Amino acid sequence: MDLGVIVSDLPTEKDFIRVFSDVFRLKNKPILSGSEFDDCAALRLDSFAQNLSAESLTFSTDSVRESTDFPSGMTLWQKGWMAAAVNLSDLAAMGSKPIAFLFSAGLPRGFTLENAEELARGIQECVSFFGAEVIGGDTEFNDELTITGTVIGITENKNLILRKNARPGDLLCATGFPGSAGVALSVLLNEINIRVEAGESVSDSTADSTADSTSDSTAVSNSISDSGLDSISVSDSFLKNLTEPFPRIFEGMMLAKSGAVNSMIDTSDGLASSVYELSALSGVFFEIDEQSLPQDGEALEILSNHLKNNQYKQNDQNETNFTDEQIAAQARDLLIHEALYTGGDYELLFTIPAGKLSLVEELFKKFNENAISDAISDTASRFEGLSSTGKSGRYPCKFTVIGKAIAEKENVIVRQAGLNSQRQPLLKIGYDSFKKYI
Amino acid sequence: MDLGVIVSDLPTEKDFIRVFSDVFRLKNKPILSGSEFDDCAALRLDSFAQNLSAESLTFSTDSVRESTDFPSGMTLWQKGWMAAAVNLSDLAAMGSKPIAFLFSAGLPRGFTLENAEELARGIQECVSFFGAEVIGGDTEFNDELTITGTVIGITENKNLILRKNARPGDLLCATGFPGSAGVALSVLLNEINIRVEAGESVSDSTADSTADSTSDSTAVSNSISDSGLDSISVSDSFLKNLTEPFPRIFEGMMLAKSGAVNSMIDTSDGLASSVYELSALSGVFFEIDEQSLPQDGEALEILSNHLKNNQYKQNDQNETNFTDEQIAAQARDLLIHEALYTGGDYELLFTIPAGKLSLVEELFKKFNENAISDAISDTASRFEGLSSTGKSGRYPCKFTVIGKAIAEKENVIVRQAGLNSQRQPLLKIGYDSFKKYI
Structure with a gap:
């Protein structure tokens, strides 16, 4: 019946979510809800699609993590950028236009809120550079820094x-x-x-x-x-x-x-x-x-x-x-x-x-x-x-x-x-x- | 200039992808491409949406992994089921209808193709039970079994x-x-x-x-x-x-x-x-x-x-x-x-x-x-x-x-x-x- 809770000054999941939300503050009004408020993000179809019968959504997911994807010397900004970029590259190969990005971040022991902010800025700058928005995320403790991204794009069916x-x-x-x-x-x-x-x-x-x-x-x-x-x-x-x-x-x-x-x-x-x-x-x-x-x-x-x-x-x-x-x-x-x-x-x-x-x-x-x-x-x-x-x-x-x-x-x-x-x-x-x- | 490649009979990434693809073989014709063929899945908008101006897509992402989410005794089928279920539950809380699911699976040393199939069946049965399809995935080696899912749903704006x-x-x-x-x-x-x-x-x-x-x-x-x-x-x-x-x-x-x-x-x-x-x-x-x-x-x-x-x-x-x-x-x-x-x-x-x-x-x-x-x-x-x-x-x-x-x-x-x-x-x-x- 152990609650598994120990009081301490270390950041909690909600602290990290707050930092991430600050970086990813949504600018796109048609997004009815970003995931700083709800477990789901909601995105109005008419905010990005023009023609139901002529367009497809495209999706891809990909992970990066400390021990296999981040050679020594990479900054947290770069790790964030890379986590977004490897996903966006899959969309690029289909000729698709990116709309939205979600990520799940496993953060290691000792990760500070400042670390989280730098990581988030790397994600944010890559995603917004290529015209999309970070609409949701999830964070939890992990033995090593691990970021799984999912990117959503749109393409005209005839151009896929x-x-x-x-x-x-x-x-x-x-x-x-x-x-x-x-x-x-x-x-x-x-x-x-x-x-x-x-x-x-x-x-x-x-x-x-x-x-x-x-x-x-x-x-x-x-x-x-x-x-x-x-x-x-x-x-x-x-x-x-x-x-x-x-x-x-x-x-x-x-x-x-x-x-x-x-x-x-x-x-x-x-x-x-x-x-x-x-x-x-x-x-x-x-x-x-x-x-x-x-x-x-x-x-x-x-x-x-x-x-x-x-x-x-x-x-x-x-x-x-x-x-x-x-x-x-x-x-x-x-x-x-x-x-x-x-x-x-x-x-x-x-x-x-x-x-x-x-x-x-x-x-x-x-x-x-x-x-x-x-x-x-x-x-x-x-x-x-x-x-x-x-x-x-x-x-x-x-x-x-x-x-x-x-x-x-x-x-x-x-x-x-x-x-x-x-x-x-x-x-x-x-x-x-x-x-x-x- | 090490290629980092060692020849062996152990399964490769493509072997795992093939097993996953067999389990997730898409039944939904409007999916133009599942990710067994491309890094991205493509989903025709008109296959699930009726009205551009009245509907929103909903998204959520969540991870589960061996050491924190799977008490001892859980089967691989259950671990797969859980990976999908925790994501679907976020959609449920918005009253949204699930359409599609993607996952990124980190598989540990010694994971066999039979293990992969059982895991995939757990994911597949949960996702299809609740009316959606697995449209994409990604797999790589990890120190412990880790599954990050992303679920996509649709909701009428007025019902969100x-x-x-x-x-x-x-x-x-x-x-x-x-x-x-x-x-x-x-x-x-x-x-x-x-x-x-x-x-x-x-x-x-x-x-x-x-x-x-x-x-x-x-x-x-x-x-x-x-x-x-x-x-x-x-x-x-x-x-x-x-x-x-x-x-x-x-x-x-x-x-x-x-x-x-x-x-x-x-x-x-x-x-x-x-x-x-x-x-x-x-x-x-x-x-x-x-x-x-x-x-x-x-x-x-x-x-x-x-x-x-x-x-x-x-x-x-x-x-x-x-x-x-x-x-x-x-x-x-x-x-x-x-x-x-x-x-x-x-x-x-x-x-x-x-x-x-x-x-x-x-x-x-x-x-x-x-x-x-x-x-x-x-x-x-x-x-x-x-x-x-x-x-x-x-x-x-x-x-x-x-x-x-x-x-x-x-x-x-x-x-x-x-x-x-x-x-x-x-x-x-x-x-x-x-x-x-x-």
């Missing part, structure tokens, strides 16, 4: 893009620079010893990044510079490829509206995994041309420096064996590997009929020109305020044809070997939450 | 019931037998030593439950019978008050439609906690008359036997001090305490103007008469198939006036002391996930 409709002859296209998140993860897991530069830097940075750099930097690890090796500098904005995933909501909506796209998926589990998904559901097979994969300049530089240092150590600190050109080629290979088989990028992978290519190219050109002022007009002001994410590295949104549907009955990677190209089976490897724990 | 609209003069009403789940929890936490009777028994059972009972029983603990004390038998169906919460969806919809209800909430955190919620949001205060609280016969019997055994032990196994009448009074007191301050009941607490009482009584009378065949017509057949929950103990749904709005500026419990009644402040105590872990 599924994975299963890839067609023979389709071109395979991707946004962004695949592999960047994977390289950032290696950095944060200390597989690459780096120091992080404070302040923003563009993702194609070519700044000299040796140990005697005079920029304001944070030494994440001194092990390399102590040993006389070059330390590898990584910009804050590069790490955000991993820690502040940027769901391609506006790009997905644009593509859905274009009528040019047959199938679409996000790349959160890696390019190869996503190709296998489209392939399995559509009954169409693809080749990826590795030469066509766009590569981020800073990612290449990080990998090159890492390779040089490794060689230096392996050779007992004598001269390296490889020329700069050879090192660069190895770095490109490593980055291709990251792009194909590592998750975390949250870019879009989609297929279009070859005849629609110029239309889609034109759309992306216009989209990027207007990215801030027009194409995402009602959220333009949010770009300015979003100092901790910023727009650098996110726009312009790179659009690349990386492969095509093929006649063979397997998915293929076209590799460059000198002047010749080799066709190899694409490995069916990607992020799998269960495999990591065997 | 909120917590904040309780009015002076309102009667305070409750469904069910508050405290039953609390007593069941004490049993499962071994605070009461019992043996569980196999098979169904009605909740107002008055069967003799001494150690020499001949019924087919499972000895959960022999400590009492070994010591010569009466062992306390508890029916399977009584424990289901806790382990298979039965959201009052149909009752909530009926109440919403009646126009008689001013405010409503579920009692998942205990009666007192729910009264404080209604009070805080409505600015109206209440008294609960403890004499009016309905008490479950089996709950009283369990508590009486527990009290007798405790006395026996305390008195060094001599005769007891108290008469049967005194023991019965103590048991009633204990059960009142459980009803007010312990969670887990998932019944409805609502307020109505006094003038609407006969209308609501009549509605419940008809509802109960028709509970299986008419009032929930399209789900009637599900009652028959639902052997592991069954309808015993759930219907008829008890409806009781347990108190009223008062002029005082605090919430009050009216206690019976002999022939006199005493007014005492209602304690602001209830289930709080955070308090338990201080």
